[in-house]
Amino acid sequence: MNLTLSETEDKYRRIFTRLPYPIFVTDRKGFFIDVNIACIEFLGYHNREDVIGKNVIEFYVNPEHRDRIVAELKKKTDVRWFETFLKRRDGTVREVVLSIYTLRDKKGKIIGYEGILDDITDIRKMQREIENAAKEWRETFDSMIDGVMIVGEDKKIKRINKVFAELFNSNPKELIGKPCYSLIFGKDKPCTVCPQKRLLERGGSEIWDEHLYHLNKTFHISMSLIRREAKNAQFVYVFRDIEEFLDTKLKLKKSQFLLNQSFRGITLAMAKLVEQRDPYTSGHGERVSVISERIAKEMGLGEENVEGIRICGLLHDIGKISVPVEILNKSTKLTELEFKFIKLHPVTGYEILKNIRFPWPIAEVTLQHHERLNGSGYPHGLKGNEIIMEARILAVADVVEAISSHRPYRPALGTEVAMDEIKKGRGLLYDPDVVDRCLSLYQRDALGI
Numbered sequence: 001m002n003l004t005l006s007e008t009e010d011k012y013r014r015i016f017t018r019l020p021y022p023i024f025v026t027d028r029k030g031f032f033i034d035v036n037i038a039c040i041e042f043l044g045y046h047n048r049e050d051v052i053g054k055n056v057i058e059f060y061v062n063p064e065h066r067d068r069i070v071a072e073l074k075k076k077t078d079v080r081w082f083e084t085f086l087k088r089r090d091g092t093v094r095e096v097v098l099s100i101y102t103l104r105d106k107k108g109k110i111i112g113y114e115g116i117l118d119d120i121t122d123i124r125k126m127q128r129e130i131e132n133a134a135k136e137w138r139e140t141f142d143s144m145i146d147g148v149m150i151v152g153e154d155k156k157i158k159r160i161n162k163v164f165a166e167l168f169n170s171n172p173k174e175l176i177g178k179p180c181y182s183l184i185f186g187k188d189k190p191c192t193v194c195p196q197k198r199l200l201e202r203g204g205s206e207i208w209d210e211h212l213y214h215l216n217k218t219f220h221i222s223m224s225l226i227r228r229e230a231k232n233a234q235f236v237y238v239f240r241d242i243e244e245f246l247d248t249k250l251k252l253k254k255s256q257f258l259l260n261q262s263f264r265g266i267t268l269a270m271a272k273l274v275e276q277r278d279p280y281t282s283g284h285g286e287r288v289s290v291i292s293e294r295i296a297k298e299m300g301l302g303e304e305n306v307e308g309i310r311i312c313g314l315l316h317d318i319g320k321i322s323v324p325v326e327i328l329n330k331s332t333k334l335t336e337l338e339f340k341f342i343k344l345h346p347v348t349g350y351e352i353l354k355n356i357r358f359p360w361p362i363a364e365v366t367l368q369h370h371e372r373l374n375g376s377g378y379p380h381g382l383k384g385n386e387i388i389m390e391a392r393i394l395a396v397a398d399v400v401e402a403i404s405s406h407r408p409y410r411p412a413l414g415t416e417v418a419m420d421e422i423k424k425g426r427g428l429l430y431d432p433d434v435v436d437r438c439l440s441l442y443q444r445d446a447l448g449i
Contacts, residue, residue, distance in 0.1 A: 015335075015337075016036050017036050017037055018036070018037065019036055019038060019337065020038055020324040020326055020327070021038055021116055021117070021118060021324075021341070022035075022036065022038045022039035022041075022042040022043075022116065022117045022119075023035070023036045023038070023039055023114070023115070023116045024036075024039045024056075024114070024115050024117075025103070025112060025113070025114050025115075026056055026112055026113050026115070027111070027112045028110050028111055028112055028113070029055070030055045030056045030057055030066065030113075031053060031054070031055050031056075032051050032052050032053065032054050032055075032056065033052065033112065034052070035048060035051050035052070039051070039117075042088070042094075042117070042119065043059065043088055043089060044088035044089030044090050044092075045089055059086045059087055059088075060084065060085075060086060060087075061084070061085035061086065061087055061093055062084060062085065065082070065084045069082060069098070069100055073100060073102050073110070073113065074110070077101065077102050078099065078100060078101045078102065079098070079099070079100045080099045081097050081098075081099065082097065082098045082099070082100070083095070083096070083097055083098075083120075084096060084098060086117070094119050094121045095119075095120050095121045095124050096117045096118060096119050096120060096121075097117065097118045097120050098115055098116075098117050099115065099116050099117075100113050100114070100115040101113065101114045101115070102114075118322065120322065122321070123321060123322055123348070123351075123352060126321070126352065127351075127352050127355070130352070130353075130356055131355060131356065134356050134357060140255070141161050142161045142162045142163075144161060144163060144255060145163065145240075145251060145255075146163060146238050146239060146240045147160070147161065147163045147164030147165075147166070147167040147168075147238070147239035147240070148160065148161045148163070148164055148236065148237070148238055148239075149164050149180070149236070149237040149239070150226070150234055150235070150236050150237075151180045151196075151234065151235045151236075151237065152232070152233070152234055152235075153196070153200075153232065153233040153234070155179050155180050155181060155190060155194075155196070156177055156178065156179060156180070157175055157176055157177060157178050157179075157180055157183065158176070158234065159176070160172055160175055160176070164239060167217070167219075167239055167241075168183060168215065169215075170183075180237075184210075184212065184237075185212065185214075186212070186213075186214035195223055196223075196233075196235055199223070199224070199225040199235065200225065200233060203225055204224075204225070205222060205223060205224040205225070206222070206223050207220070207221070207222045207223075208220075208221055209221070209242060217241075218241075218242050219239045219240060219241065219242065220239075220240045220241075220242045221237060221238070221239055221240075222237070222238045223235055223236070223237050223238075224236050226304065227302070227304045227359075284317065284401060284402070284405065285313060285314045285315070285316065285317060286313075286314065287401045287405070287448075287449055288313040288314075288316065288394065288397045288398050288401045289310050289311075289312075289313025289314045290313070290448040290449070291313070291397035291400060291401060291438075291447060291448055291449060292309045292310065292312065292313040292393050292394050292397040293306055293309060293310040293313065294441055294446065294447060294448050295393050295396065295397060295434060295437050295438050295441065296309045296310075296393055298437040298440065298441055299393075299433065299434070299437050304359070304360075305360075305390075307360075308358075308359070308360025308361075308362070308390065309360075309365075309390050309393055309394070311358070311360060311362060312360070312362055312365040312366070312369075312390055312394055313394060313397065315349070315353065315362060315366060316349070316365065316366050316369050316394055316398065317345065317349070318348075318349045318352055318353065318366065319344070319345035319346055319347065319348035319349030319350070319351075319352065319366065320342075320345045320348075320349075321348070321352075322344070322345070322348045323341055323342060323344075323345055324341070327341055327342065343370070343378045343379060344379070346366060346367050346368070346369060346370055346378070346379050347367065347379050349363075349366040349367070350363050350364070350366055350367035353366055360390070361388060361390060364388060364390075364391070365388065365390045365391045365394055367379070367380075367391075368380075368382060368387050368388060368391035369391050369394040369395055369398060370395070370398075371386075371387045371391060371395070372395070372425075372428075372429040372430070373387070373392075373427070373428060373429055373430065373431065374428050374429060376429070377395075377429075389431075392430070392431040392434050393431075393434050395430060395431075395434075396422055396430050396431070396434045396435060396438050397438075399418065399421060399422060399425075399430070400415070400418040400419075400421075400422060400438065400447075400449070401418075401449065403415075403417055403418035403421055404417075404418045404449055415442065415447075415449060419438075419439060419442055422435045422438060422439070423435070423439070
């Protein structure tokens with residue numbers, strides 16, 4: 001049945017009014033001429049009439065931000081992802097992301113602006129909490145009673161803690177980048193018999209006592225391989241005064257155990273935070289983590305890489321924290337606009353994680369886990385080798401788990417259907433090696449689902 005113009009306008013007015021994101025329209029001077037319910041509620045009012053006629057400048061904590069937006073819009077049609085602070089009617093301040101679009105007449109003259117805002121106050125709060133956790137990790141690293149040094153395969157020092165710098169009577173910044181053999185043994189060239197070479201060949205660790213004559217100090221030294229990537233291996237050295245070794249050995253083990261437990265606990269808590277908003281997919285992150293980890297092991301990736309992929313599986317959907325619960329739990333087909341909101345979650349997840357110094361590319365994997373080999377994925381339409389391997393593994397694991405499990409809009413389709421899907425997309429959407437490893441695990445009943 002064809003809709004009349006009036007009916008069509010009514011339909012889109014209802015959509016505009018009910019959208020969960022605050023949307024507003026102003027004239028070119030900034031006076032509100034239209035707002036939806038979400039915008040009215042965000043600003044702290046009860047009725048549309050209370051907002052219409054007010055100027056947006058009243059709500060900016062930094063009015064110059066409004067001037068900057070208007071100046072930009074004179075040069076282009078829109079300004080997206082502009083972060084600022086808005087104050088509500090009751091005086092509370094919220095951190096938001098604004099996207100503003102120009103409204104122009106037939107001659108191209110600006111007659112007004114249309115905007116949508118996303119309240120990121122809670123996201124930024126969580127981000128700061130995560131950053132504080134990372135800071136606590138660094139403080140714990142620096143507070144360890146032993147001197148710790150991380151050295152690359154190129155034999156240059158990558159990181160040290162404060163105790164290490166004190167043991168060698170040096171400024172921490174001055175030691176970064178120096179050759180380890182120069183600092184430890186006072187030599188101007190690498191050792192003839194280097195323990196790093198032995199560890200690269202057989203793994204494990206080495207422990208020995210060493211008297212450093214140029215310092216006139218004796219240390220108990222332990223050395224381990226902590227990353228076994230081609231041309232990017234890393235080794236950790238722990239230096240301890242020999243007299244204190246027996247007394248502090250148990251304390252070190254406890255400190256390292258608590259540090260690992262703390263990191264794992266924070267990661268799992270972040271994943272659970274998202275799942276609490278979406279009970280229909282509870283456990284999705286943990287199941288994707290298990291599948292990803294097993295595929296990575298099947299591919300022969302190193303233990304450190306496998307651990308990173310496991311963490312990626314837990315955190316890959318953290319960006320859904322910004323998606324309204326009504327959309328996440330919707331039992332019917334999503335509208336085009338709702339699906340656009342969903343497709344923003346990799347970008348949001350990346351923004352949350354990008355400034356956290358993980359030893360793995362967690363933020364990049366989160367951003368890319370919906371990309372596909374042929375460029376049909378999102379958010380950036382990456383192709384082939386533009387997509388990092390960890391994201392390719394996660395993409396397959398995510399699809400397999402999603403199809404195998406229940407969703408608000410459909411019952412579980414089963415693992416057989418999931419296997420058929422990745423077979424069809426092998427080499428087109430999904431990495432063929434990853435698909436083959438996944439199928440092999442499934443055939444051996446070793447996939448973990």
